[in-house]
Every structure is written in structure tokens, then in C-alpha cells.
Amino acid sequence: MSKEVSLQQLIGKGYADFWRFKGRYRVVKGGRGSKKSVTSAYWIPYNMMKMPLANTLVLRKTFNTHKDSTWAQLKWAVNRMGVAHLWQFKKSPLEAIYKPTGQKILFRGLDDPMSITSITVDTGYLCWAWFEEAYQIMNEDDFDKVDMSIRGELPEGYFKQLTLSFNPWNEKHWLKRRFFDVPDPNVLAITTNYRCNEFLGDDDRALFAWMKEHKPKRHRVEGDGDWGIAEGAVYEDWREEDFNYHDIAKLKGYKAVFGLDFGYTNDPSALVCALVNKDEKKIYIFDEHYEHGMLNNDIARVIKEKGYSKERIIADSSEPKSIDEIRGYGIGRIKGADKGRDSVDVGIQFIKQFEIIVHKFKCPNVSIELSSYVWDQNKSGKFLNRPVDDFNHTMDALRYAMEQIRKPSTFEF
Template structure:
């Protein structure tokens, strides 16, 4: 006998998602701002559905597999606990999966950085019915999505249905997701937009952050607050693309240099740390790793750098925080230096980066996001001016800092 637990889904899920919760068409797509409940609601829905459909299994997909542990895996475990059914589920880290103990149904986790693991999925019990793409905006290649879409196939028992769910923040209107799901009207697509205003569980301090953003950064508020598409016009960098390069091959080239930069952040902005290999002769930059996180204290920044193994590298950091630089040295980041900011250093740094072909490894999702959204500022009349907008530029600023030694050497030559 399974112990019965009564909970109120209305109280747990809240408002704003009734249509989404009950939809059974092929594609269920929700773009939303931060704090819009889209991911937590999806996690609750998956757990509830799997207990309702004893032959259904779920595949959860992210662009990079390692990102599951602290996002979708944690959210689904939270949902299980929130629904008070943790005694019925078993979560494992190796292999990463969650099992419904009464039936053996599974929630499986995969990353697009290992294509074979995605396309060769089999389940022990029942059928693979559903897939959830979290942070779907990070998937730049529509073909990668199609491969998983095609793997959800085959006849199902009466009453069952196949469905692909996609949740994401809508950074750029040129993304294939807009054309594929939002610019069309098809009976098998539910495409909706949500935002923090429907989230009754947010605290007063969370709402204050959105109000601050609304007043001080309206473009960012439109995307991250209201969940509207970001405007792609006026992109500063068009000389970049994602490329799954092999760093070990790049560093064999003669004359290549490493470049590490650091831009400090905390509450509103993230601390950003890009790691790159630079080929000055061929004018190529290869961004292969990143740290991108809010709320990090200086000792935590040092720990993050050490965990990546970069504590012995020369790191060029934002000169506006000399105290933080001194503290990081005390925490073992001995070779950190302040950037040499001068007149028009931002424009000069941008112009220098524009002379390179920039390749971003697919695992560096935040770098791709910033390069997609870094645009020129507009005046009150809506005309672009020769000044970059002060947003989506934290990794890019840190990349500028990291390139200072290379720019000096090239200028001398």
C-alpha cells in the first residue's frame, strides 16, 4: 500500500499557469523573466504527472550536462519535497537520475555536449513520453533540438501523450525559438510569456530589485523583468561564434597566449571571469571557460578560481576595486593585477577585440549570452550613439582587461 498524502496544488503552484499545467499538445513553450515560476512550476508538473501516468518517463535536457546538478536536478528534488512525496522517490547522483519507487519510472538527465547520450536513450519501464529543455535559449543550433525532438517517438497507450517543454529567458529576438514557436500559430504549440508579477511567492526584497531595474535599466527590465524579447539591433560584436574547439590543439600553436580577466559584481551584477587562449598572429580568441555568479564574496571568488585551477595565472581585474584585489592576493590569487584604465579605455578595448575572430566554447553559455546582447546605446530619440549600453558586458569587460598585456605587446611590435 502507498501512503496517501493530500496537498493543495492550487496553494503549492499558485496562479498564472493553469493552461500551461493542463496542456497536452506536442510543444509547450514558456519564455519568462526571472522569478516568473516557469522552472519551478515545470518541475512540480513533471513530478505530479509521472505519478499520474505510471508508464511515462521524462528526459531533462540542458546544453551542458554539468549544469543539471545545481538547476534542474535540484529543482525536481525541491518539487518532490514540496509535494510531500519524498518517501516515494529516490534521487541519485551517479548516474544522475530520479526514480519513482512504486513503478520504476525515471527522470533522466542529459546534456547536448554529449550527443550520443541524448539520441540513444532507452527506458526500463514504460515509454519516454516527455522532455524538458531548461534554459533553451542557450541552444544556438536548432538541429541539436531537432535530434532530441525526433527521439520522442513511437506509439503510446491510450490516454498518454508525447510532449516537449521548453523554458527560457528571451535574450534576443533573432533566436530560432522565436521563429519556431512564437511567430506561428499551430494547434500543437502552446507558446506563452510569464513574468515575476504572477509569482505570489516572491519576497518584498525580490520585488524591490525588479523596481530598481525598472527605474535604472529599462531595457534589462523588459527582458529579465517582463519576459519580452530582447532587441538584437545595434550589436557591438558580430565577429564571434560558438565553436566546440579543442583547447589542447589550440595551445600547440606557436606564440599563443593565455588571458584571464575578472570583473567584480555582487547583488545586481555577477562576478565574471573569462578564461581564454589568444593567437595574436592569426587574430583569434578562444574563450574556453568562465565563472559567472552573483553574491560571491572575495574569499568565494578566490575559491572558485582555485577550484578551476587558475590561481597561478596572471589575472587582470577591474581597477575600480583595489581593496578586492588586495584581498584576493591574501586569499592566494598572487598574480592578480589591476587593469590600466585610461581615457576612452572601453572604446579602445572594444575596437581591439573587434579586430579578432572570437570563438566561444559551447560550455561558456554566459559568454554567448553577453555577446548576443551587448549593443550600442540609444539617445532619447531612439538613435544609436557611439557608446555601449552598460549591460550584458561583465564577461566582455573582463575579457577587455585580460587582453591588455597582449594589446601592449602588439602595439610595441
């Protein structure tokens, strides 16, 4: 028995141009709750079912983030459209197959470039690619390699298209220059935000109202979908690199340090793991964890799963009860950070002496915060000697971790 489903009722308003555009690049920046990812997840299976020779490549910076994001969202979308019986979602290998034709949605990560350049499809052509969280791609060359892989002649009526969806954290990102600053008929570049999402509840809108009042810089990006302003960056000497943590750890003079910042509803908990050489003035940030809504037992579990339960971890000392509780869960060497007078400024000035190298694939939130962590300004635009209280969760965790280097005698047993 067939069942008709209204796409208008499923998707709502605000995305007509996005849905109909057939040019090479379809780029949508937006805030949280703006429907950009949901709409992309509807568009792909809907159009694959209309065009029986089209296949899709879905990309994220790191492959292992697909299963709980794009793969799950596409599976949700086919269920909402009432066509789940026509699709098979496999976990090994991670893919989705349209049963009537054998067309596939393939999932790849930029952390495995060979898996992208060697893609072949059994049925039809690789027509479309969707880059979710495209802002995390800091290197334009990484995007270009995928862009060049979507090539070749297509049958009449088919078209090649790359869709990019992201939160616009930093106005200096290459995405702005390439897709938003220069008009191009082959590019659809749009901005959306939560105001076009008629499916949000009053509690969701209340959260945005709170953010606008208390976190205006974050609301500019996550609320309005505007570019984040990166003027006055606290840390300028940093870059991304794909390095082997074990190789760096073997080099003379490197010490592993770990920092933890607590959060819950409005702010995430953040764990930062780094290798530091005090003499060479280098910090290699090799791992992170960044998540909202974590209880203390969740934090302890993540630390154990990552293999850091025996490491010295310096945590936000404003929550001694949390530190004691996490210690009770088996993280025996966790300790509170120094929260003395001017500790934030002193910690920042110490870190600014170092070159910061962030792991290209394992630490996306560190990169976002380094891009967005800026000095505060007064009403006349003069920079003050204090950072804005936002985009600072991994930054605070890094500052706590670096106390082991700045004040080593404090952490001796």
C-alpha cells in the same frame, strides 16, 4: 497515513493553459521569479504518478549544471507535494526513480550527444522532455536531434511533449522564429513574468523596481519576460564551437589571457579565460565563471579550483582593495586593468578586429552577453559611440584580459 495537498495552493495562478496542454511543444519564456521552472518541476512528477508508463528526459546544455538546478528543483517539488517517500533521487547516475513503478526522470546534457541518442527506459515509454534554460541552445540542430529521439507509438491516453523554459535574451534567437512567430496548434507559446508569482516578497518586488529604473534593458527580459532587442550589437563576428582547449593552446602564436570583473549583489562577478592569436586575429574563449554574491575569498577559491592561480589575471582596477585581498589568498599574479581615458572604447575597437569563437558548452554567459551587448542610442534612435551599461560583465572581463595582447609591454616583469 495519506495527506492531501492542493496543487492550486502550491503552484498558484497563471499556468492553467500550460498545465493542461497536450500538444507536442510547450514553450514558456519568462523573466526571473515567473514560476516557469517551478511549475515544470511540479508537473513532471505529478503526471508521471498519474501515468505509470511515462518517463521523462530533462536536458540542459551542459550536463554538470543539472545537480544544482533541475535535479534539486524536482527533488524540492516532490517534497513540497508530500510524496518524497515515493521517490528516490540518485546522484550516480543522476536520476529520479518513482519507486512504485520504476519510472525514471533522466538527466542529460547536450555536451554528450551519445547519451541522448542511446536512451532506453526499463519501464514504459520516453514520453516527455524538459529543456531548462533552452536559450543557451544556440544551434537549432542540437534541439532537433533530441526532438527526433522522442518518437514511437504510445498507448491510448499517453502523449509526447517537449517543454522549453527560458529567459528571452535576444529576439534573433531561433526559438522566437520557430515557436512564437508562426501560429501552430501543436505549440503552446506563452510569456510569463514575476507579476503572476504571488509567492514573491516585498524585497523581491523592490529588486525588480530597482532593475526597471537602473537596468531597463535587463528589466525588459528578466522583469517583463519580453524579447531582448539585439539591434546594434557591439560584437558581430562571433560564433559558438565545440573545440579542445589543449589542441588550440599547442598551435603556434596562441597566448592564454584571463580577465576578471567584480560584482556582488545586483551584478555578478565574471571570469573570462581565452586563447588569443594576435597575428591570425582569433580569440578562443574556453572557460568562464559567472556568479552573484561572491566574496573575494570565493573568487580566489574558484580560480584555484579551475587551475588558474598561477596565471596573469587582469581585474577591474576600480577595486584595488579586492585585488590586494585576492592576491593575499594566493592569486599572486592578479593585476589591475588600465582605466585610462576612453579605455572602454579603445578596448572594444581592438577586440572588434578579432574573430571570437566561444566554447559551445563551457561559456553560456559569454554567449548571452555577446548576443545582448549593444551600442547605446539617443532619443532619436541614433547609435552612440558607447555601449549600454548592461550585459557587460564577461565583456568587461574580456576587455581586461585583452590588454595583455593590446599592451604587452605593460605586463612584462
